[in-house]
Amino acid sequence: MDHFQYADGRLHAEAVPLSTIAEAVGTPFYCYSTATLERHFRAFETAFADMAPTICFAVKSNSNIAVLRFLAGLGAGADVVSGGETTRALAAGVPADRIVYSGVGKTAEEVAAALKAGIWQINLESEPELETVARVAQSLGVTATVGIRINPDVDANTHAKISTGKAENKFGIDWMRTREVYARAASMPNIHIVGLALHIGSQLLDLEPYRAAYSRMGQLVETLRADGQTVERLDLGGGLGIGYGPNPSQTPADYAEVVRTALAGLDCELTLEPGRAIAGNAGVLVTKVIYIKEGATRKFAIVDAAMNDLMRPALYDAHHDIVPVAEAAADAHLFDMDVVGPICETGDTFATNRPLPEIKAGDLLALRTAGAYGAVMASMYNARALPPEVLVKDDTFHVVRQRIGVDDMLARESVPDWLTEP
Numbered sequence: 001m002d003h004f005q006y007a008d009g010r011l012h013a014e015a016v017p018l019s020t021i022a023e024a025v026g027t028p029f030y031c032y033s034t035a036t037l038e039r040h041f042r043a044f045e046t047a048f049a050d051m052a053p054t055i056c057f058a059v060k061s062n063s064n065i066a067v068l069r070f071l072a073g074l075g076a077g078a079d080v081v082s083g084g085e086t087t088r089a090l091a092a093g094v095p096a097d098r099i100v101y102s103g104v105g106k107t108a109e110e111v112a113a114a115l116k117a118g119i120w121q122i123n124l125e126s127e128p129e130l131e132t133v134a135r136v137a138q139s140l141g142v143t144a145t146v147g148i149r150i151n152p153d154v155d156a157n158t159h160a161k162i163s164t165g166k167a168e169n170k171f172g173i174d175w176m177r178t179r180e181v182y183a184r185a186a187s188m189p190n191i192h193i194v195g196l197a198l199h200i201g202s203q204l205l206d207l208e209p210y211r212a213a214y215s216r217m218g219q220l221v222e223t224l225r226a227d228g229q230t231v232e233r234l235d236l237g238g239g240l241g242i243g244y245g246p247n248p249s250q251t252p253a254d255y256a257e258v259v260r261t262a263l264a265g266l267d268c269e270l271t272l273e274p275g276r277a278i279a280g281n282a283g284v285l286v287t288k289v290i291y292i293k294e295g296a297t298r299k300f301a302i303v304d305a306a307m308n309d310l311m312r313p314a315l316y317d318a319h320h321d322i323v324p325v326a327e328a329a330a331d332a333h334l335f336d337m338d339v340v341g342p343i344c345e346t347g348d349t350f351a352t353n354r355p356l357p358e359i360k361a362g363d364l365l366a367l368r369t370a371g372a373y374g375a376v377m378a379s380m381y382n383a384r385a386l387p388p389e390v391l392v393k394d395d396t397f398h399v400v401r402q403r404i405g406v407d408d409m410l411a412r413e414s415v416p417d418w419l420t421e422p
C-alpha cells in the first residue's frame with residue numbers, strides 16, 4: 001500500500017498531482033511520499049512492539065537529508081555504511097546515539113570521524129578492522145562501542161549481486177571465528193564489545209534464510225555467554241523484500257514472528273536496519289515520453305529518464321511497474337511496449353514487451369517503487385543531470401534536492417594551462 005493513487009484521472013502523490021510537480025521542476029524527477037514512509041516505518045514499529053528494537057533506517061537506500069530528517073522525527077535511527085553517510089545522517093539531525101556503522105572497508109579516517117561524533121555502534125567486519133578501530137580509539141582517548149558482524153554462511157536466496165551472507169561473500173567475520181574475535185575485542189582497553197550483527201542480503205522474499213541466520217546467531221550468543229562473555233545487543237540487519245509488481249512482498253509482521261521465534265528469550269536489545277522495505281514503495285520516478293518509435297519488431301517509448309537516473313533494471317534486471325500519470329480508461333487497449341532511455345547502451349531499458357495503454361510523445365509516466373536504491377545510485381553518465389528529488393506531505397511538495405546538471409559538473413573541471421596555450 002502506498003500513497004500514489006489516481007484521483008480525477010491523474011496520478012497523485014498524496015494530494016499533489018504528479019503533473020503539477022513536473023511543471024514546477026521538469027522531468028525526470030523523483031518524488032517521495034511522507035505518508036508512505038511513515039506507514040512503513042510504523043509497520044515495523046507495530047510488528048516488533050513487544051521487542052522494542054532500535055529501528056535504524058538503512059541510509060544507503062535513500063540518503064536524502066529531508067527523508068532522513070522525516071524518519072528521524074518518527075524515532076528512526078540510521079544505519080550507515082560510509083563516512084559520507086555518517087555525515088549525511090548527522091546533517092539530517094539523526095542523533096549520534098542512534099547511528100550504527102557497518103561496511104567492509106572503513107578507513108581509519110572514517111572510523112575517527114564516527115568516534116568523534118560519538119556514534120552508537122560500529123559493526124566490525126574483519127579482524128584487521130578491529131585492530132584499526134582499537135588503534136584509532138586509543139589515539140582519540142575514547143572507547144569504541146562495537147559489534148561483530150558475523151557471516152552466518154546462509155544463502156539468502158536473492159539476486160547474486162545483493163546476497164551478502166554466504167561464506168564466499170566479502171561481508172562479516174566467518175561465524176566459526178566469532179569466539180576468538182569476540183574474546184580478543186573484549187580484552188582490548190579501548191573497545192567495548194556489546195554483541196553481534198548480521199545482514200544477509202537485500203530484497204529477501206523468503207523468510208527461511210532469516211530463520212537460519214538468526215538461529216545460528218542465537219546459538220552463538222549461548223556459546224559466547226558460556227565462555228563468560230557479555231552479549232547485550234543483536235543487530236539483525238535489513239533486507240526484507242518488497243513487491244515490485246509481479247512478486248508479493250513479505251510483511252514486517254511475518255518477519256517479526258521469525259525474529260521472535262529465533263531470538264526471544266535471549267534478553268538482548270535488538271537493532272533492525274530496514275531500508276528498501278521503508279523507502280521502496282514511498283517513491284516514484286516520473287519521466288516524460290520523448291518519442292514513440294515503431295521498430296521492425298518492437299514498439300519503443302523513448303523516455304527522458306535513463307539508467308543513470310534509475311540503475312536497478314540495468315544492474316539487477318529489476319522490474320518496476322510503469323503507469324501513465326494521466327489515468328487510462330479501465331477498458332483501454334494495451335500495447336506491448338519497450339520503455340527505454342536515451343543513453344547509448346542497450347542496457348538502458350526499463351521494460352521489455354510491457355503491456356501499456358496507448359501513450360504518445362509528451363505523456364508522463366511513473367516508474368513505481370523507486371524510493372529505494374533509485375536516486376542514491378544515480379550517476380551523471382552521458383553528461384546527464386542528477387534528477388531532482390521532491391518530498392510530498394499532504395497537499396504540499398518541496399524540492400529536497402535540486403537538479404545537479406552539466407553546469408555544476410563543468411564548474412568542477414579545468415583544463416591545464418599547457419593545453420590552453422596556442
Ligand SMILES: *Cc1c(COP(=O)(O)O)cnc(C)c1O
Nearest residue numbers: 058102202238239273274275276
Ligand atoms: C544494505 C544494508 C541494509 C539495508 O538493506 P535493505 O535491503 O534496504 O533493507 C541494512 N544493513 C546493512 C549492513 C546493509 O548493508
